[in-house]
Amino acid sequence: MVFSSLMFMFCFLPAVILLYFAVPDKLKNTVLFICSLIFYAWGEPVYVVLMLFSTVVDYTHGRLVDKYKRSGQDKKARRALASSVIINLALLCFFKYADFAVGTVNSIFGTSIAALDLPLPIGISFYTFQTMSYTIDVYRGQAKVQNNIISFGAYVSLFPQLIAGPIVRYQTVAEALNRRKTTADKFSDGVMRFVVGLGKKVLIANNIGLIWDSVSALDFSTLTVLEAWLGIIAFTFQLYFDFSGYSDMAIGLGKIFGFDFPENFDHPYMSRSVTEFWRRWHISLGMWFREYLYIPLGGNRCSKAKWLRNIAIVWLLTGLWHGAGWNFVAWGAYFSVLLIIEKLFLLKRLEKLPSAVRRGYTFLLVVFSWVMFSIDKMPDILKFFGAMFGVGRCGFANTDGIYMLLTNVVLLAVAVLGSTELPLKLSKEIKGKLSERPVVLETVKTLFIALVMLLSVAYLVDSSFNPFLYFRF
Amino acid sequence: MKKRLSLSPVLISSMAFLLIIFSFSIASFLLPDREFSESENRYLAQLPGFSFDSLFASKFTENFEEYVVDQFPARDMFVGVKTQTEFIAGKRDTNGVFFGRDGYLINRYDKTTVNVNKFHNNLKYISMFAEKYKNVQNVDFYTMLVPSAQAIHTDKLPEFAPGLDQIAEFETVRKAVGEDGYVDVSGVFSANKDKYLFYKTDHHWTSYGAFVAYREFCVSAGITPPSESNFTIKTVSGDFYGTAYSKARLITTKPDRIDVYIPEKPVTFRTETDKETRDGLYFDEYLTKRDKYSYFLGGNSPLVKVTSNAGTGRNLLIIRDSYAHCFAPFAANDFDNVYLIDLRYYNGKISEFIGNNSLTDVLILYGMETLKSDTSLVKLTK
Numbered sequence: 001m002v003f004s005s006l007m008f009m010f011c012f013l014p015a016v017i018l019l020y021f022a023v024p025d026k027l028k029n030t031v032l033f034i035c036s037l038i039f040y041a042w043g044e045p046v047y048v049v050l051m052l053f054s055t056v057v058d059y060t061h062g063r064l065v066d067k068y069k070r071s072g073q074d075k076k077a078r079r080a081l082a083s084s085v086i087i088n089l090a091l092l093c094f095f096k097y098a099d100f101a102v103g104t105v106n107s108i109f110g111t112s113i114a115a116l117d118l119p120l121p122i123g124i125s126f127y128t129f130q131t132m133s134y135t136i137d138v139y140r141g142q143a144k145v146q147n148n149i150i151s152f153g154a155y156v157s158l159f160p161q162l163i164a165g166p167i168v169r170y171q172t173v174a175e176a177l178n179r180r181k182t183t184a185d186k187f188s189d190g191v192m193r194f195v196v197g198l199g200k201k202v203l204i205a206n207n208i209g210l211i212w213d214s215v216s217a218l219d220f221s222t223l224t225v226l227e228a229w230l231g232i233i234a235f236t237f238q239l240y241f242d243f244s245g246y247s248d249m250a251i252g253l254g255k256i257f258g259f260d261f262p263e264n265f266d267h268p269y270m271s272r273s274v275t276e277f278w279r280r281w282h283i284s285l286g287m288w289f290r291e292y293l294y295i296p297l298g299g300n301r302c303s304k305a306k307w308l309r310n311i312a313i314v315w316l317l318t319g320l321w322h323g324a325g326w327n328f329v330a331w332g333a334y335f336s337v338l339l340i341i342e343k344l345f346l347l348k349r350l351e352k353l354p355s356a357v358r359r360g361y362t363f364l365l366v367v368f369s370w371v372m373f374s375i376d377k378m379p380d381i382l383k384f385f386g387a388m389f390g391v392g393r394c395g396f397a398n399t400d401g402i403y404m405l406l407t408n409v410v411l412l413a414v415a416v417l418g419s420t421e422l423p424l425k426l427s428k429e430i431k432g433k434l435s436e437r438p439v440v441l442e443t444v445k446t447l448f449i450a451l452v453m454l455l456s457v458a459y460l461v462d463s464s465f466n467p468f469l470y471f472r473f
Numbered sequence: 474m475k476k477r478l479s480l481s482p483v484l485i486s487s488m489a490f491l492l493i494i495f496s497f498s499i500a501s502f503l504l505p506d507r508e509f510s511e512s513e514n515r516y517l518a519q520l521p522g523f524s525f526d527s528l529f530a531s532k533f534t535e536n537f538e539e540y541v542v543d544q545f546p547a548r549d550m551f552v553g554v555k556t557q558t559e560f561i562a563g564k565r566d567t568n569g570v571f572f573g574r575d576g577y578l579i580n581r582y583d584k585t586t587v588n589v590n591k592f593h594n595n596l597k598y599i600s601m602f603a604e605k606y607k608n609v610q611n612v613d614f615y616t617m618l619v620p621s622a623q624a625i626h627t628d629k630l631p632e633f634a635p636g637l638d639q640i641a642e643f644e645t646v647r648k649a650v651g652e653d654g655y656v657d658v659s660g661v662f663s664a665n666k667d668k669y670l671f672y673k674t675d676h677h678w679t680s681y682g683a684f685v686a687y688r689e690f691c692v693s694a695g696i697t698p699p700s701e702s703n704f705t706i707k708t709v710s711g712d713f714y715g716t717a718y719s720k721a722r723l724i725t726t727k728p729d730r731i732d733v734y735i736p737e738k739p740v741t742f743r744t745e746t747d748k749e750t751r752d753g754l755y756f757d758e759y760l761t762k763r764d765k766y767s768y769f770l771g772g773n774s775p776l777v778k779v780t781s782n783a784g785t786g787r788n789l790l791i792i793r794d795s796y797a798h799c800f801a802p803f804a805a806n807d808f809d810n811v812y813l814i815d816l817r818y819y820n821g822k823i824s825e826f827i828g829n830n831s832l833t834d835v836l837i838l839y840g841m842e843t844l845k846s847d848t849s850l851v852k853l854t855k
Contacts, residue, residue: 006545007538010498017491042534184481191490214585400583403565403633410563442485449486453493458554461545462568 001042002163003194003249004201006460012039020257021182029154029177032257036157040122047121050091055153057087058131059146062138066145069138077139084135088128095121100324123163125321129288131156134170136292143171151177160253164246166264166284169291173259180258188445190255195449197248200418202456205241206463208234208415211408212374220380223387224394226401232388234408235374236367237415240269243282262287269419272358273350274338274365285321289314311343312336322373327381331372338365500546507544511763513719517543553722560723565631568720573629573673576727578717580676580842582623583635587845595850596642599837600649602853606835607654612827613834615693617656617686618643619678619796621841622671625662639841656693656836658686672729675715676842677766680732680799687803694834696807704734709755713765731765736806742781746774754779754802769798775818777801779811787833792816792823792853794843808834816849823853 001008016035023031041048061084068077099115106113134155137143146152155177161168215223215231223231247264254261268281278286297310312333319332342350350358371388375381390396417423434441510517521527521536528534545551559567566572569586571579580586599616606614623630624639640659647655662670662685670682678686688698713729733755742754748771756771770777772795779801788810791797797813804811812830814823827835839850 001534001538005538007541010494010501010545011541014494014498044531045529184483184487188483188487191487195490218584399633400635403631403635406633407563407565407631438482439485442482445486446489449490450493453490454554455558457497457545458551458558461542461548461551462555 001039003246003253004198004206004456004460006457009198009457017256028257029148029151032159033150033154033157036154036159036162039159040157040162043122044119050121050124051127051157052153054088054091054127054131055149055156058084058134058156059149059152061087061135062145062152063147065135065139069141081135081139085132088132092124092128095124097320097324104326126165126167127156127162129167129285130170133167133288133292137169137171137174143174146174146177148178158259160257160259161250161261164243164250165282166247166250166261167288168261168284169288172262176259182256182258186255186258190252190257191449192252192445193255194249194252195452197245197250197252198456199452200241200245200248202459203452204411204415204418205238205245206459207411208241208408209238211404212238214404216374220383220387222394223384224396224398224401225388225390226397226405228384228387230401230404230408232367232371232374232384233412236269236370237412237419239370239373240265240419241415267419267421267424269363269366270359270421271362272355273342273347273362274335275342275347277362277366278335278339285318289318293317308340311340315339325376326378327372327376330378330381331369334369334372497546501541501544504544504546510543510548512549512714514716514764549722553724556722557724565634566721570717570721571623571631571634572721572723573626573631575629575673576725577622577626577629577673578721578723578726579622579626579630580717581634581636582621582639582841582845583637585635587637591848592642592845595839595844595847596646598850598853599839600646602837603646603650603654606827607651612832613694614654615656615690615834615836616646616650616654617658617690617836617838618646618844619686619838619840620659620662621676624659624841625666625670628666653693656686656690658689661685661689672713672715672717674713674718674726674729675766676717676840677715678796678799678840679729680734683796683800684734684803687800690804690836691807699803699806703737705737706732706734708732709757709768710760710765714763715766731760731768734802738806740781740783740806742779742802742805744770745778745780746771747776748774754805766795766798770801770813772798773815773818774813775815775820777813779805779813781805781809781811783807783809785809788812788831789834789836790814790827790830790832791836791838793836793838794840794847796840796843797838800838816852817847819852822855 001012003009012035016031019031019035020028037048037051040051061080064080065077065084068074068080095118099117102113102115105111134143134146134152138145146155155170155173158168211234212231215227215234218227220228244265251261251263262284264282264284266280266283268277271277271280294310294314297313298306299310300307302310315336316329316332319328319330319335322328322331350361368385371384372381375384385391387394430444431441434444506519507517508519509515518536518539520540521533523533527536556567560572564572566581569581571577571581573579599618603614603616606612620639620643623634623636630636643659647657662682665685668681668685669679670685671678684699684701690696691698708730710731711728713731714726715729718726741752743750743752744754754770756768759765759767759772764772766772770779783806785807787808789804789808790812791801791804792814793800794815794817801811801813810830812826812832814826837853844850
């Protein structure tokens with residue numbers, strides 16, 4: 001089930017809200033746990049077993065780590081930690097990377113080992129990372145052990161952020177799991193955040209995605225320059241509005257149930273360097289890799305050679321995390337090269353340039369990266385780059401491309417403006433002006449919510465195009 | 474805590490949100506399920522039966538989501554809201570339909586909507602069929618392919634509207650069939666493009682379009698082409714919203730009118746479908762329904778037989794799609810028996826049918842809308 005579906009908004013969510021607020025505090029985690037399992041089972045019923053397995057394994061490991069640490073048996077505690085990390089990574093590797101490895105081996109050695117062909121459990125990359133953070137946090141003493149398996153299960157399976165993040169580290173929500181309160185303000189903020197996310201996903205991402213959908217269906221050797229650029233820029237905005245919209249919905253739902261999830265996007269396309277881009281894009285993933293991989297490897301507090309090695313390792317794995325395919329490895333490698341170049345000398349020189357130039361530079365490099373991200377075969381990636389730079393013989397533009405541009409100009413403008421800080425500034429302005437008149441402010445908010453909901457429902461009722469982009473994650 | 478909550482204005486927007494989600498969920502729960510959508514002309518998904526097999530095959534949940542979407546309250550209104558929003562935002566097509574000038578809703582014919590492989594295969598099957606029967610004794614064969622409105626009403630299309638050249642593609646069939654058996658309508662349609670050849674809200678041709686095409690057929694078949702003065706033209710409905718409108722519900726859209734051509738000379742007709750036999754050619758009951766085009770011959774049916782007292786001694790078989798529904802009334806004036814076979818539903822052997830019914834003429838009549846995606850024309854080769 002995805003948040004941006006009529007099923008979720010008008011069947012699942014009302015039922016959960018009703019149940020959640022009807023039961024006493026001590027049963028709230030139970031309601032969340034059970035509802036989350038139903039939410040997860042909706043797509044692939046069998047894999048609920050996997051989720052329960054993860055819950056039990058990590059719960060037990062957490063308690064073991066805690067017990068050994070308390071009794072000063074650090075070696076045993078470390079072994080328990082290692083066992084937990086290994087089991088989580090093994091799960092992830094088996095379900096996500098086994099077929100990729102088999103395919104690679106087959107193509108190198110000419111063997112014909114049969115692939116497993118298992119469907120990828122939705123969100124496995126997210127929840128295995130979260131459960132790992134738990135045992136590591138307990139080991140490091142950054143979080144208290146969770147003795148209540150239901151509360152722990154609610155954390156592992158928590159449906160708002162289960163399938164597309166943000167990746168919530170255990171220490172962030174440890175307090176809230178045991179004790180939390182939904183205030184009127186928080187509930188209201190949550191609703192607003194959810195509706196904003198819904199609009200980003202259904203009204204912007206899905207529609208702009210149609211451009212990429214029709215361009216990517218064409219033979220890349222017949223693309224004109226205009227079609228290629230239009231297509232990849234559409235994908236650039238589709239991915240941002242889809243992913244950040246989904247994160248907004250997750251954060252909003254979290255607030256409705258009393259949680260505070262970390263922010264996941266901070267206007268990434270406004271970045272003035274690639275380094276900055278990665279501080280603003282998928283923040284919770286970057287944070288995870290930083291806390292649990294980059295810093296333990298030595299971070300930048302080591303020799304230069306080691307530092308560069310660390311960057312390379314982190315970005316290759318970041319690439320691979322996004323999907324089991326060589327194009328994702330190439331995508332990660334591309335960023336590690338860019339980041340190394342920036343850190344070695346480019347950042348200092350960039351700082352002397354005007355902001356507009358730096359933004360242009362970053363945006364262009366990010367757009368190029370999405371070519372590798374969105375197309376999974378190397379020859380097609382090259383063909384597509386060829387079309388972007390007019391290497392093919394298809395000319396600059398044809399009527400198909402012009403028509404596509406003209407009929408989507410408004411949408412593209414909305415996407416461009418929407419990815420800047422303008423909407424945020426505007427909403428702050430309105431809030432500031434109406435701070436003395438709360439009823440007027442609430443009326444404005446109500447109209448906004450009603451409008452976005454009405455339009456989103458209209459688009460969902462009449463739509464066969466509501467893709468889920470993170471099925472590879 | 475409750476008291477504090479009820480006083481806070483911050484709850485207004487939250488309440489509005491809850492009101493929206495709960496009222497729609499309660500409404501969809503209470504409203505009776507619809508079986509058929511008149512406006513979309515299709516059966517809607519129904520509540521799926523639960524079984525563990527279907528649950529574990531992920532079928533149950535999939536069907537359930539479809540059910541929720543199809544039975545959503547005020548579905549038609551929401552489709553209209555979407556179309557209108559798209560139009561305001563500068564889009565010039567939705568669901569494969571162009572927002573044309575002068576109220577035309579024109580089905581899109583380009584690489585995004587046409588299955589090029591199927592289209593070429595369909596043209597190939599027609600060519601193969603025509604070549605196979607070209608030299609059969611005593612039976613004359615004709616092929617008529619109808620371009621879609623996009624190829625004719627080029628001046629009604631949005632600026633820069635993409636399209637493939639369907640008329641050029643028809644040339645391959647013309648070559649295979651030979652000049653004698655190929656009835657070209659593209660030329661005469663283009664010459665009359667300012668007339669009411671196609672419905673504005675539906676992909677079919679109008680009775681006038683069928684009339685113009687029939688005159689071309691007459692030239693090939695050695696029949697004196699009728700003129701409009703041979704008929705009394707009567708408007709039977711001024712309130713027809715067709716299939717294109719179902720996909721693109723612009724509020725500014727005006728309905729089409731349906732005309733019938735009643736011959737001056739006294740001819741009587743009888744129509745036999747797989748369901749019933751009745752006197753006359755028209756099914757008045759459809760004029761009060763949404764699907765008004767089924768006024769002609771009662772809609773789709775595997776085999777229809779129209780008998781008349783024309784007394785010409787000629788019998789015609791039309792292998793066809795729904796374009797033939799308003800074409801057959803003209804043919805019935807000049808043929809004693811007109812048979813219409815729809816390959817989508819007809820499973821008999823065409824060659825046997827031709828042998829058994831003392832036919833004098835066979836016409837293959839297809840519109841672009843069918844050719845671009847249909848999978849039943851392969852039956853022509855069997």
